[in-house]
Amino acid sequence: DIQMTQSPSSLSASVGDRVTITCRASQSINSYLNWYQQKPGKAPKLLIYAASSLQSGVPSRFSGSGSGTDFTLTISSLQAEDFATYYCQQSYNTPWTFGQGTKVEIK
Amino acid sequence: EVQLVESGGGLVQPGGSLRLSCAASGFTFSSYSMNWVRQAPGKGLEWVSYMSSSSSTIYYADSVKGRFTISRDNAKNSLYLQMNSLRAEDTAVYYCTRGVSDAFGYWGQGTLVTVSS
Numbered sequence: 001d002i003q004m005t006q007s008p009s010s011l012s013a014s015v016g017d018r019v020t021i022t023c024r025a026s027q028s029i030n031s032y033l034n035w036y037q038q039k040p041g042k043a044p045k046l047l048i049y050a051a052s053s054l055q056s057g058v059p060s061r062f063s064g065s066g067s068g069t070d071f072t073l074t075i076s077s078l079q080a081e082d083f084a085t086y087y088c089q090q091s092y093n094t095p096w097t098f099g100q101g102t103k104v105e106i107k
Numbered sequence: 108e109v110q111l112v113e114s115g116g117g118l119v120q121p122g123g124s125l126r127l128s129c130a131a132s133g134f135t136f137s138s139y140s141m142n143w144v145r146q147a148p149g150k151g152l153e154w155v156s157y158m159s160s161s162s163s164t165i166y167y168a169d170s171v172k173g174r175f176t177i178s179r180d181n182a183k184n185s186l187y188l189q190m191n192s193l194r195a196e197d198t199a200v201y202y203c204t205r206g207v208s209d210a211f212g213y214w215g216q217g218t219l220v221t222v223s224s
Contacts, residue, residue, distance in 0.1 A: 034210035036152075043202055043214035044152065050208055087152055091209035094166045096154040 002026050002090050006099035012107040019075040021102045023088035028068045032092035035064055035073045038101075039084045047086075048073065078104070109133040109213045111203045116218030123193050123222070129186040129203030129215060137181035140164075140206055143188050145199035146217075155201070156188065171197075193222045 003026035013019050023033065031051040036044040046055045048064035051071060061076045075082055083106055088099040115127040129141070143155040156177040157166040165177055176189040186203055200219050204211040 032209055036211070043217055044211070045214070046207060046210050046212050049210035049212070053208070055207065055210075055212065089152070089211070094154075094157070095168050096157075098152040098154070101151050 004099040010103040014107045017078045021073045023071045025069045029090045029092035031067045033071045034089045036087045037084045111215035113215045113218040116220045118221045124191045127188040131184045136184040141186045142204045144202045147199045
């Protein structure tokens with residue numbers, strides 16, 4: 001199975017900050033990497049697919065980059081509604097696996 | 108608007124069975140592969156099972172293989188998950204998802220399954 005490792009596990013940031021979350025795969029997954037946002041008590045929401053494609057309706061302050069084993073989710077200017085947990089997920093092969101999550105909290 | 112509505116969760120004893128349903132609307136259900144993804148309380152996300160649009164291809168996570176069965180009824184726009192031999196570690200919110208490219212693009216609100224005596 002492909003292991004997905006996110007860093008950091010949590011971070012504290014202020015509104016307006018630039019935030020970067022990294023995700024590393026245990027083997028190359030080309031660009032088969034997706035990012036999700038989850039708020040407490042809610043279902044996850046797809047933000048980025050295929051490493052860098054923005055899902056319809058997602059604000060442009062979210063962006064993704066990377067290929068192979070190393071990937072990044074960037075929020076260019078953190079907004080109040082962005083405080084949530086973020087997960088990466090590989091869709092290269094089954095079993096499709098997720099990172100452990102990164103919780104973005106208010107500083 | 109894409110809508111996925113799960114139902115069928117509840118409290119079940121270890122070793123018991125439960126059948127989850129997912130009612131889909133707002134898209135041509137028969138054209139899309141579907142998945143179940145679960146989340147144990149306070150934990151991360153775990154993919155459970157996949158079924159292709161025609162039902163010809165099915166995958167399971169090792170943790171549920173041999174105990175869970177995914178199925179669909181394209182005429183009823185519905186996806187199912189039959190869960191047998193349930194264990195405490197199966198306790199989770201179960202989400203029905205539809206793909207966008209190779210991602211889990213749309214999610215239902217989830218249904219809670221609690222396995223406990």
